[in-house]
Each structure stands twice: as structure tokens, then as C-alpha cells.
Amino acid sequence: MEKWSLMTITVLLALTVRWTVSLGSYSGAGKPPMYGDYEAQRHWQEVTYNLPIRQWYFNTSDNNLLYWGLDYPPLTAYHSFLCAYVAKLINPDWIALHTSRGYESQSHKLFMRTTVFVADLLIYIPAVILYCCSLKETSTKKKVSSALCILLYPGLILVDHGHFQYNSVSLGFALWGVLCLSYDWDLLGSVAFCLALNYKQMELYHSLPFFCYLLGKCFKKGLKGKGLLLLIKLAGAVVVSFAVCWLPFCTDVEQIMQVLRRLFPIDRGLFEDKVANIWCSLSVLIKIKNVISPQTQLKLSFAVTFLSLLPTCIKLTVQPSLRGFKLALVSCALSFFLFSFQVHEKSILLVSVPVCLIINEIPFMATWFLLVSTFSMLPLLLKDGLLLAYAVTTLAFLSACVASFAIFEKTSAKDLQLKPFSLSLRGYVSWFKPFPKIVKNLFLLSVTLMGILSVMSAAMHPPQRFPDLFPVSVSSISCLHFLFFLVYFNVIILWDSKNSRNQKKVS
Amino acid sequence: LAVLLLWNFGLLIVDHIHFQYNGFLFGLMLLSVARLCQRRYLEGALLFAVLLHFKHIYLYVAPAYGIYLLRSYCFTASNADGSVKWRSFSFLRITLLGLIVCLVSALSLGPFIVLGQLPQVISRLFPFKRGLCHAYWAPNFWALYSAVDKALTVVGLKYNFLDPTKIPKASMTGGLVQEFQHTVLPSVTPLATLICTFISILPSVFCLWFKPQGPRSFLQCLVLCALSSFMFGWHVHEKAILLAILPLSLLSVQRAKDAGIYLILTTTGHFSLFPLLFTAPELPIKILLMLLFSVYSFSSLKSLETVS
Numbered sequence: 001m002e003k004w005s006l007m008t009i010t011v012l013l014a015l016t017v018r019w020t021v022s023l024g025s026y027s028g029a030g031k032p033p034m035y036g037d038y039e040a041q042r043h044w045q046e047v048t049y050n051l052p053i054r055q056w057y058f059n060t061s062d063n064n065l066l067y068w069g070l071d072y073p074p075l076t077a078y079h080s081f082l083c084a085y086v087a088k089l090i091n092p093d094w095i096a097l098h099t100s101r102g103y104e105s106q107s108h109k110l111f112m113r114t115t116v117f118v119a120d121l122l123i124y125i126p127a128v129i130l131y132c133c134s135l136k137e138t139s140t141k142k143k144v145s146s147a148l149c150i151l152l153y154p155g156l157i158l159v160d161h162g163h164f165q166y167n168s169v170s171l172g173f174a175l176w177g178v179l180c181l182s183y184d185w186d187l188l189g190s191v192a193f194c195l196a197l198n199y200k201q202m203e204l205y206h207s208l209p210f211f212c213y214l215l216g217k218c219f220k221k222g223l224k225g226k227g228l229l230l231l232i233k234l235a236g237a238v239v240v241s242f243a244v245c246w247l248p249f250c251t252d253v254e255q256i257m258q259v260l261r262r263l264f265p266i267d268r269g270l271f272e273d274k275v276a277n278i279w280c281s282l283s284v285l286i287k288i289k290n291v292i293s294p295q296t297q298l299k300l301s302f303a304v305t306f307l308s309l310l311p312t313c314i315k316l317t318v319q320p321s322l323r324g325f326k327l328a329l330v331s332c333a334l335s336f337f338l339f340s341f342q343v344h345e346k347s348i349l350l351v352s353v354p355v356c357l358i359i360n361e362i363p364f365m366a367t368w369f370l371l372v373s374t375f376s377m378l379p380l381l382l383k384d385g386l387l388l389a390y391a392v393t394t395l396a397f398l399s400a401c402v403a404s405f406a407i408f409e410k411t412s413a414k415d416l417q418l419k420p421f422s423l424s425l426r427g428y429v430s431w432f433k434p435f436p437k438i439v440k441n442l443f444l445l446s447v448t449l450m451g452i453l454s455v456m457s458a459a460m461h462p463p464q465r466f467p468d469l470f471p472v473s474v475s476s477i478s479c480l481h482f483l484f485f486l487v488y489f490n491v492i493i494l495w496d497s498k499n500s501r502n503q504k505k506v507s
Numbered sequence: 508l509a510v511l512l513l514w515n516f517g518l519l520i521v522d523h524i525h526f527q528y529n530g531f532l533f534g535l536m537l538l539s540v541a542r543l544c545q546r547r548y549l550e551g552a553l554l555f556a557v558l559l560h561f562k563h564i565y566l567y568v569a570p571a572y573g574i575y576l577l578r579s580y581c582f583t584a585s586n587a588d589g590s591v592k593w594r595s596f597s598f599l600r601i602t603l604l605g606l607i608v609c610l611v612s613a614l615s616l617g618p619f620i621v622l623g624q625l626p627q628v629i630s631r632l633f634p635f636k637r638g639l640c641h642a643y644w645a646p647n648f649w650a651l652y653s654a655v656d657k658a659l660t661v662v663g664l665k666y667n668f669l670d671p672t673k674i675p676k677a678s679m680t681g682g683l684v685q686e687f688q689h690t691v692l693p694s695v696t697p698l699a700t701l702i703c704t705f706i707s708i709l710p711s712v713f714c715l716w717f718k719p720q721g722p723r724s725f726l727q728c729l730v731l732c733a734l735s736s737f738m739f740g741w742h743v744h745e746k747a748i749l750l751a752i753l754p755l756s757l758l759s760v761q762r763a764k765d766a767g768i769y770l771i772l773t774t775t776g777h778f779s780l781f782p783l784l785f786t787a788p789e790l791p792i793k794i795l796l797m798l799l800f801s802v803y804s805f806s807s808l809k810s811l812e813t814v815s
Contacts, residue, residue: 005806012799019791110787117791 006144007129014151017393018120022113022161025385032102036384038112038164039102040068041080042094048077049084050097053248057259062097071262074245075199079169083115116160116168123172125151128356131179135360142360145404149367150356152400154393155374159346162386167346170200171353177210178329178357182322186214186230187237194241201263205336205350209328212313216320265342274471275345276376276478278304278338284472298341305339308486312493323361324493329354331489338482345380345475348373363405368443369485371398375450376478378457379471387458398447408440449477510807511756512537516777516800517749520793525783527746532561533753540729540754543575544722552576552604556611563632567736567750570708571728574715576604579725646745646779647738649700700741707735723758730755745783748776759808766808774801 028036047063047070048056056077059065070077087094094100094108132147160168173196180189193210197203214234221227249255274280279301292300309332316328333351337343352373359366374394381390401407457470466472522530539554555572559565619628711731715724733751737743752773759769777797784793 002806002810005802008802009799009806012795012802016792016795016799019795023788023792107787113788 003133003140003144006140007133007147010144010148010151011125011129013148014125015117015121017152017396018157018161019113019117021157021386021389021393022117024162024389026109026112026162026164027384029385030104034067035102036164041112041164041166042103042108043068043101044070044077044080045084045087046095046097046100048081049088049095054252054255057255057262065262067101069262071265072200073198073259073263074249075195076166079119079166079199086115087111112164113161116164116166119166120160120168120172124156124168124175125172127172127175127179131175131182131357134179134182138360142404145400146360149359149397149401149404152393152397153352153356153370153374154390154397155349155352155370155377157393158374158381158386158389159349159377162389163346163380163384165346167200167349170196170203171349172196173199174203174206175353175357178326181210181213181325186217187233190214190234190237191241194238194245198242198245202347202350205333205340205347206329206354208309208313208332209316209325212316212328213320213325216317219317220320274379274468274475275343276337276348276475276482277343278479278483281476281479284476301339301341305335308335308339312490315493324496326354326357327489327493327496330358331486331493334482334486334489338479338486345377348376359401360405363401364407364439364443365485365488367398367401367405367407368446369481371447371450372478372481372485375454376474376482378454378474382457391454446481453477511759511804512753514800514803515749515753515756516796517746517752517773517780519796520780520784521746521749524789524792529746529749532558532565533749535561536565537753537757540722540726540757543725548576548579549603549607553607553611556608560611560615564744564747564750567740567747568729568732570712571715571725571732574712575725575728577601578716646748646775647740647743648703649739649743697741700739703739704736707739708732711735723761726754726758730758745779748779752776760811763812766812770805770808773804777801 026036026038028034028039051060051062055063057065057070059069063069084095090111091107094103094111128150129147132143132150135143135146138146156167156171159165173192177189177193177196180186180192190210193203193206197207215231218227218231218234221230223231243250246256246259249259312328312331316324330351333354337347337351352370355366355369355373359370371394374390374397378390381387453470453474457474462469518530518533521527535554535558539551539558542548542551542554552572555565555569559569616625616628619625708731711728715728730751733747733754737747737751740747752769755765755769755772758765760766777800781793781797784790
């Protein structure tokens with residue numbers, strides 16, 4: 001069938017899945033007094049519509065920051081304002097100041113779900129489709145399969161359309177940034193990424209690869225001539241985009257400082273809730289929070305994060321390539337996720353979307369990672385009552401990947417891009433013959449384990465002595481997987497030399 | 508073909524959202540059609556008899572079955588030019604068929620006959636008191652008829668041809684399931700609808716009788732019977748359009764012309780099912796699914812055509 005009809009079918013299928021998930025429950029449904037993320041978004045609409053800009057981020061009598069205060073950068077606030085404007089036209093009760101706290105109704109739910117749906121449709125989905133169409137050296141069938149698998153990724157669907165957030169906007173903008181960079185439209189790419197950054201500050205996880213890649217490009221062009229020009233243009237673009245976004249707040253230094261304080265809540269501690277993070281997993285064995293002081297915690301986490309992503313960033317600056325850039329997005333975001341401060345489990349999406357971008361190059365590992373990332377959010381999803389959606393979308397995603405990419409046949413060392421690495425190790429280790437089989441069995445073991453744990457979390461009550469048994473097991477197992485993936489992705493990046501790419505072209 | 512049948516939009520929303528059990532019934536019907544195509548006539552007849560006792564809506568296509576079985580099975584051979592060979596009538600076969608039908612009917616209606624409740628069962632099954640059109644009008648001939656009647660009423664009232672006091676308010680469009688009288692045009696009785704239906708299936712039935720070309724013509728006759736009964740029947744549900752769409756799917760993958768007809772029928776038929784899902788959250792779902800199915804059927808049938 002023609003490409004356009006296949007793509008249309010893919011998009012329609014993706015939209016149907018999203019809307020069907022959104023028929024389910026959302027975060028904090030019917031749970032006073034604080035409710036959940038859904039109520040937070042509604043509250044931001046209320047605040048941004050009814051109060052003047054200078055009061056949005058401040059604690060005033062009208063704006064109690066303890067009740068879901070704004071803690072995302074200005075673009076989120078503007079988006080909420082826009083939604084509030086529409087809400088006012090339909091039913092002003094939804095955003096009435098003070099009186100609409102905890103407002104819950106069928107029509108309001110429909111409205112909120114529609115805002116997420118529209119945002120997704122306008123920003124994220126076109127970026128994915130254009131990205132897949134722009135893939136070089138791939139058949140139409142592969143392009144459509146990639147689009148299908150990326151759009152069916154359960155994690156993003158469940159968090160955005162189930163739990164209720166607007167991650168698809170910031171991730172979509174970041175994706176537009178990657179798309180522009182792949183066409184060498186560096187200025188547009190940087191502007192797009194600045195927009196992403198100004199929507200959610202977690203995009204900082206992706207900022208280093210963008211920075212190193214563009215810097216590397218400037219170096220390559222020679223710092224005396226074209227390179228310097230490019231550098232100045234990029235710097236200008238970044239400054240201008242930030243200025244435009246922050247314009248209303250630039251009147252007063254105090255405004256800017258307050259926004260920054262809300263964006264980076266340093267006093268909230270090393271981690272909250274159960275995250276598939278090193279610090280949370282380690283705290284099972286050693287109570288880190290009690291052993292080290294908060295200041296030291298901050299310094300330690302920064303140090304470890306930067307140490308772990310230094311090799312990749314240096315390599316990217318020295319040898320900027322699009323492939324290296326995409327892989328660096330994955331590994332840097334993963335390092336940040338594992339070692340950084342105040343990480344939420346939803347931040348794994350920042351790693352998953354770059355992994356989706358390389359799904360057609362390393363389908364086996366990408367599918368494995370995406371499954372684990374969805375699994376790591378299981379406690380959150382169970383809390384929101386999204387078990388059915390989780391099960392169905394995960395199974396659908398797995399079947400789509402298995403059918404499109406025949407992943408079980410692509411587990412050899414060459415397919416996993418490990419050839420250069422194994423060449424250097426050949427001298428020391430000689431058991432690489434059964435490698436594909438080992439990898440396949442590990443995958444099956446991992447999936448079975450995740451399946452069993454999912455069923456147990458959903459169906460059984462934890463024993464009295466360990467009330468958090470299931471969430472902790474889920475996060476620890478996910479953390480182990482993520483550490484393994486971190487090592488894997490770093491290995492691929494560091495051993496991805498020009499030689500291997502030449503070999504590919506010749507063969 | 509599998510995707511067109513399994514993911515048929517109409518079936519999906521009627522069975523899994525609106526909630527009915529048509530899926531397995533259509534499965535039975537397709538199975539019986541398959542048996543007939545494989546010339547295992549007795550099994551096909553048995554399956555159809557069972558089907559009929561599950562849902563009597565399959566009476567719509569019973570004439571097709573009856574004529575086909577009579578013609579192709581009971582007359583064991585045809586003349587060279589395809590016309591009926593009266594001599595080859597087989598009493599054995601017709602007895603077998605009759606036996607199957609009676610057996611199945613006995614099994615299903617037996618207890619009620621013993622209890623003497625057969626008239627009540629029949630009146631529940633064929634509720635002629637329910638009025639010409641269902642609460643949601645099925646898009647058939649009588650809907651047009653009633654619409655014309657309504658239009659004429661309005662015109663009549665405006666120009667004072669009719670007496671306003673004699674006309675009940677919102678008689679047909681009120682959404683209630685009752686018997687109504689048409690105001691301007693003559694009222695329609697169940698007998699009238701039966702006659703109309705009968706006349707409209709005559710051409711296809713005659714073709715099947717005089718020149719059967721095997722299972723293909725049987726399928727065509729099946730579809731036509733279903734459509735005719737849909738158009739002219741008494742108290743038709745709009746879900747009955749599925750009875751015509753699903754068998755037509757079987758024909759559509761074989762010939763391009765049938766594919767064209769299929770696409771028109773499916774798109775309009777599915778669109779007519781839209782009022783079944785009326786809540787706001789379901790609106791995007793029905794639109795998306797409908798688009799999905801339409802895009803898929805158009806492009807896949809087109810590519811099938813270009814390949815062959």
C-alpha cells in the first residue's frame with residue numbers, strides 16, 4: 001500500500017489508542033484534599049487566568065504555593081493560560097478563583113483530555129511522522145513500522161493521557177530540535193530545543209548533548225572562520241528565545257530568582273517516592289539520606305552525574321555525528337536519571353523518547369529498554385488505576401515491535417552494534433559464539449520477571465512487615481536494568497569509531 | 508479479507524461498545540456460507556437453522572438459503588444450459604433438509620410448545636405492535652416515507668389544508684416505540700411491508716432459481732435479500748445493515764466491481780450507525796475508528812485491484 005495511506009492508518013491507530021486510554025482514570029481522581037497532577041494542571045489554569053503575571057510564582061493570599069504551586073518554566077504557564085481561556089468560554093466554573101478547587105466532572109474531564117490530545121496531535125505526532133519519513137537508507141515498510149512502534153510506546157501514552165501531564169509538548173519540541181539538526185538547520189534546531197527547555201526544565205537532561213554536538217560542529221568548521229560565526233549565531237538564537245519566553249518576568253530580578261527557586265527545589269531532598277534511581281535503590285541497603293548531609297548529597301549527585309557523562313560528551317564534541325548525537329541523548333539522559341537530584345519516575349520518558357529514535361538501528365535493545373521503562377512506572381500507574389491500559393498497551397507495543405522488526409533474530413553482536421567492542425576484547429574473552437542466544441534468553445527472563453512482578457503488584461497485598469515491597473522491587477529491578485543499559489550505550493558510543501562506519505559502507 | 512471482517516467497524520462498535528452478541532452469530536453465518544461453498548450442504552443447512560433460532564433477524568436472508576438449497580441440492584443435476592432439470596429432484600435430500608430444520612426447531616422451541624406458550628413466543632419475536640420504525644430510524648425506505656409525510660404535514664399546516672387539532676404532536680420522531688398513523692400519506696401495515704419486501708427480492712431469487720452459478724450467485728442473492736429486507740421490512744433496526752455488509756466483504760475481495768459497491772455500502776452503512784454511540788467521550792473514538800476502517804478498506808482494496 002502507498003506510504004501516505006499506511007502512515008494515515010498508523011496515526012489514526014495511535015490517536016485511537018490515546019483517546020481510549022484517556023477514557024480511564026487520572027491521577028488523584030476523587031482523592032481530596034490534594035488530588036493529583038490533574039488537579040495541579042487545572043489549578044494552574046485557574047491561577048494563570050485569574051491572577052496577574054507578577055503573582056504567578058509568588059506565595060500570596062490568592063496563590064498558595066503549597067497547593068500545587070507552579071513549578072515549570074513560563075511556557076507551561078502560557079499554555080495553561082491558553083487552556084484557561086478556552087475553559088472560560090465553555091464553563092467559567094472550571095477555573096473560578098478559589099471555588100473551583102477539586103472540581104471534578106465528566107465534561108471537565110472531557111475538556112482536559114481534549115487539551116492533551118490536541119497538544120499531542122499538533123506537536124508530538126507530526127514530529128514523529130516527519131522524523132520517520134526523513135530516515136535515510138530505510139524502506140517504506142521500515143519507516144512506517146518505526147512510526148507505529150514509536151507512536152505506540154506505552155510509557156508516554158499512559159503518563160500523558162492517563163496520569164495526566166503534557167510531556168508530549170516538551171518532548172515534541174525536543175524532537176523537532178533533533179529533526180532540524182538532522183537537516184543541518186542548526187538555528188531552527190536550537191530555537192526548538194529552547195522552546196522545549198522553557199516548557200519543562202527537565203529537558204536540561206538533553207541540553208548537554210545538544211550543546212556538545214553543536215559545539216563540535218563549530219570546532220569542525222574551524223574556530224577562526226565559519227565555526228565562530230555559527231557559534232555566535234547559535235548563542236544569539238538561544239539568548240533571543242529565552243528572552244522572548246521570559247519577557248514578562250524580566251522586569252525584576254526578584255521575579256527571575258523566584259521562578260528559578262520554584263523550578264529547582266533544592267531543599268526537597270535527594271529523591272521522593274520510589275524511583276528507579278541509584279540513590280533510591282541504594283537506600284534499601286544504606287539509608288543515604290541519614291548518612292550524608294543535604295549539601296553533600298547535592299554535591300555528590302552532581303559529581304557522579306557529570307563523571308558518568310563526561311566520556312560521551314567529550315567524544316561527541318570531538319567527533320560530532322548525527323548517530324553519536326542521538327546515542328548521546330540517550331546516555332546523558334540516562335546518567336542524569338540514575339544519578340541526579342530530585343528525579344521523578346516520569347523522567348524516564350526523557351530517556352525513552354531518544355531511544356525511540358534509534359529503534360530502527362538497534363530494535364532489540366530499544367524494545368527491551370522501552371518495556372523496562374514502562375514497567376518502572378508501574379507503581380505510579382497502579383495508583384492511578386491504569387492497570388488495564390498498562391497491560392493492553394504494553395502487549396500491543398511488544399507485538400508491534402516483534403512483528404515489525406523481527407527482533408529475536410537481531411541479537412547477534414553485529415546487530416547490537418557491539419562489533420568494534422568485541423574486536424578489542426577478542427584477545428581476552430573467547431566465548432562470543434553463543435552470544436545471541438544468551439542475550440535472547442536474558443531478554444525472555446527479564447520480560448517474564450517483569451510480567452510476574454506486574455501481576456503480583458496488581459493482584460496481591462504486600463506482607464505487613466514490608467508494605468512497600470512491590471514498588472521497591474519494581475524500582476530496584478528497573479534500576480539494575482538501567483545500569484546495564486547505561487554501560488551498554490556508553491560502550492557503543494565510545495567504540496563507535498570511523499572504522500566501523502567505513503566497514504558498514506563497504507559491506 | 509481477514510482484517511476487513513475482524514475489524515469491521517460496525518461490528519466493533521455494535522458488539523463491543525453498544526453491547527450485543529452479534530459477533531459469534533455472524534461467525535456462524537460465515538461458517539454456514541463456507542460449508543455451502545464447499546458443497547457440504549447439510550452442514551450448511553444445519554448451521555443456518557441453528558442461527559435462525561438464535562436470532563430471527565436471519566429470516567431476512569432465509570429465502571436465499573431456501574431457494575439455493577432447493578435448487579442446487581435437491582435437484583441434483585442441471586441441464587446443459589443451466590436451467591432446471593425437473594427429473595433430478597431428489598426426495599431423499601429434501602427429506603433430509605426438512606428433518607434437520609424440524610429437529611433444530613424442536614430442540615429450541617420444544618419446551619415452549621409443550622408449555623403451550625408458542626403464540627406468546629411468536630408475538631415477542633415478531634412484535635408488530637412496535638411500529639413501522641424503530642426509535643432511532645433505520646435508514647430505509649420507510650424512513651424516507653415518514654420524512655415525506657412529515658414534510659407534507661408541515662406544508663399542509665402552513666397552507667391550512669389540514670386541521671391542526673387532529674394531528675398528534677411529534678408523532679414519529681419522538682423516539683418512542685409505538686404504533687403510529689401517518690397523517691398525510693396512507694398508513695403502512697405489516698402486510699404492505701411484507702409484500703414490498705417480497706417483490707424486491709423476486710429478481711434475485713428468480714436469478715438464483717433459473718441460473719445458479721454456484722456459491723457466488725448464492726452470496727449475491729444473500730446480500731440482496733438482506734438489503735431488500737432492510738429497506739422494506741417492518742420495524743428494522745439500523746444494526747441490520749451489518750447483515751448485508753459482512754457477506755459483501757466476502758465478495759469484495761474477488762472482483763473489482765464488487766469492491767466498489769462494498770466501499771460505498773460500508774461507508775454509508777457505518778456512518779448510519781453513528782447515532783448508536785451518543786456520549787461525548789465516545790465521539791472521537793467512533794470518528795477515529797470509522798476513518799481508520801475506511802482508509803484501510805479503500806487502500807487495501809485498491810492495491811488488491813492493481814495487483815490483479
